[in-house]
Amino acid sequence: MSTLRRLVPALAVLSAAGLALTGCESTSGGGSQAGGSDTFTVCTNSPYPPFEFEKDGKIVGFDMSLGDEIAKDLGREKNVVQANFETLESGAALDTGQCDAAISGITITDARKQSVDFSKPYFNDQIALLTTKDSGIRGFDSVGDKTVGVQQATSGEQFAKDKHLKTQQFEDVELMFQSLESGGVQAVSGNISTLSKRAKDNPDLEVVQTVDTNENLGVAVKKGNTEILDSVNKTLDRITSDGTMDKMKKEWMGL
Numbered sequence: 288m289s290t291l292r293r294l295v296p297a298l299a300v301l302s303a304a305g306l307a308l309t310g311c312e313s314t315s316g317g318g319s320q321a322g323g324s325d326t327f328t329v330c331t332n333s334p335y336p337p338f339e340f341e342k343d344g345k346i347v348g349f350d351m352s353l354g355d356e357i358a359k360d361l362g363r364e365k366n367v368v369q370a371n372f373e374t375l376e377s378g379a380a381l382d383t384g385q386c387d388a389a390i391s392g393i394t395i396t397d398a399r400k401q402s403v404d405f406s407k408p409y410f411n412d413q414i415a416l417l418t419t420k421d422s423g424i425r426g427f428d429s430v431g432d433k434t435v436g437v438q439q440a441t442s443g444e445q446f447a448k449d450k451h452l453k454t455q456q457f458e459d460v461e462l463m464f465q466s467l468e469s470g471g472v473q474a475v476s477g478n479i480s481t482l483s484k485r486a487k488d489n490p491d492l493e494v495v496q497t498v499d500t501n502e503n504l505g506v507a508v509k510k511g512n513t514e515i516l517d518s519v520n521k522t523l524d525r526i527t528s529d530g531t532m533d534k535m536k537k538e539w540m541g542l
Contacts, residue, residue, distance in 0.1 A: 329367050329390050331346065333348075333369060337540050338480070354367070360518060368386050381403060394412075406520050409505060413497045413502070414497065415477065415483065416495050417474060417493070425496070427476075428450075430473075436455050436466050437457070438459065442478065443478060483540050487540075
């Protein structure tokens, strides 16, 4: 679910002052400060399932598993710092030394490249259409006059509107999914990362089409921090070649 919260600068009400430690997973001597010799500190903005969300008092998800793999290759323990999204995309959390890297479903854009350095893309969050198996809908072009649920201010909403479909807005994805499952809407449009997970959890649902809209996600590091950037990219190469990435996608997204 790469909402516009991930695609455009965050609202001004979010401030760098909102940084706060949470879910720290390392208790060794380096503490949570970025750059410590025995820790790899990750900034994230939760909840944003399936990439990061809280479970049993700990922040977990696809991005957190990626952070675990990077930390392992660095020979460090992973710490997690909860931060306002604005401080991640602007690079403020990285520039002030709060963390070594920001991993938070961040879409790579030219504007953001002015403030942070990005890893190679680790996920292409395509637009998808989710519906019930008995709906008769096989793709966006076969929706007709049926109603498509969308989360407001998201790329999934914009795509459905660009297709001139009849849409119904929801404030969050859970309400959208509940409406689909109860028959309030006949399909939902959103990012594959979120919709595929719901399909995995509900055997009555299926993803019937995906469309590549070039929403590539990357790990952000401080401008000029080639040491961490090179390490992140090496980990991405490893987990792509050894099958770990596929296992992560299946675990967190049902892909």
